[in-house]
Amino acid sequence: MKYELSNKKITLLGMGKSGRAAARLLSEAGAELFMSDSGRAENFGRAIEELDGMNIPYETDGHTDRVLDADFVVTSPGIPESSDVIRNVLDSDLPLYTELEAASWFASGKITAITGSNGKTTCTSLLGEMMKGSFDDVRVGGNIGTPFSSLVIDGDSADTNYILEVSSFQLKWIKDFHPSLATVLNVTPDHLDWHTDLASYVGAKDRIVENMTAEDCFVYNLDDKESTRIALLSKSRKLPFSVTKELEEGCWLEGTELKLKFDSFDEKILDIKDIKLRGLHNVANAAACMILTTQGGASIVRSGSALLSFEGVEHRLETVRVLDEVSYVNDSKSTNVDSLAVALNSFDEPLVLIAGGRDKGGDFKSLTELAAKKVKKLILIGEADEKIAKAFWTIKDVHFATSMKAAVETAVMIAESGEVVLLSPGCASFDMFKNYEERGKEFKDEVNSYGAGR
Incomplete structure (x- = not known):
């Protein structure tokens, strides 16, 4: 201690x-x-x-x-x-500290910290599975699942690997929190309902590298200007990842091949067509995880195998079922505008979008053009329904629902063969639900309550 x-x-x-x-x-x-x-x-x-x-x-x-x-x-x-x-x-x-900071006083093992506006839950869960193939004591939690304090309470050792999702809320008031491996996947405006302003939010993300040293490694997204800027603040070794650029070192996408290069290692890891995760954003998550797992001492072969078998996390682009040739996808973890954009870009099929909830100060107008291309029919719920309707004014087939049950009923009625019904709210859930998990569960329960043959 x-x-x-x-x-x-x-x-x-x-x-x-x-x-x-x-x-x-x-x-x-x-x-x-x-x-x-x-x-x-x-x-x-x-x-x-x-x-x-x-x-x-x-x-x-x-x-x-x-x-x-x-x-x-x-x-x-x-x-x-x-x-x-x-x-x-x-x-x-x-002195004011976060639970993350207090728990770190008791940790003897190696800490890997993952943050970002979007993708951190998927990345944390994936990295945990990748590390478990090489190490006996891997503990996954933080901002997801199990609090850091619960992970350390039964004791640990220098061989313990903590894989932590960390939020801006948890980083805001740290003092000595010191990850040996860390990444900022991306930074876009979010949680402006919690932070006093955008500078506070971005500043909290900056703090992840505050106590890192030359013996540590920071993994950054060369395709994201804020992640790249934070890399400049770190005193640690820095390795980039990218899905748009070929790199001298790090992990990058070349055609459909994910390539990894650092020190004397320089090889193709896998073909992204073999990954079960949907969307280019998940290729970026995979690239970040490949660097983190190898820098953490894990087997590249075992890590790659875990990546290929990983099917994603609940409530993030989760296929619930296919009913009468219509796919129903639960993306309830989409709680901001940028995560909604990621979800829309992950589909080529026409979308019946269920969106809305408690607004977090996001700019839905920035998605007007994308929504016009991707969304055929729109179902709106929650407090932000009218704001989104105005932003997505080019969509003419718009419906309003006062409950998840009503939203799913409407979706089942209007969706046509070959379309995807996508719950991707782009908002917080607290106006109608306890959390995004409850929102996603209710969506899945309602979808699964229908029999085939409408």
């Missing part, structure tokens, strides 16, 4: 999954904890049971001044930078 925490007074903000995981970790280290959440008490049945079991005091229904009675504060990613409680902590000059 990096710091002596016995008897340290620590306030934890947020009683969600990552907050409770941090509470267990810090409690076992002997810290004196207090938890605070603005949510209503009746929504925290399980959380309250856990905290009572650990004898950790807490408050709900708002944040009081007791939050500031601490040596430092650890915040959960769900609490926005612009919130009153965060501003109060910063104004008090108390």
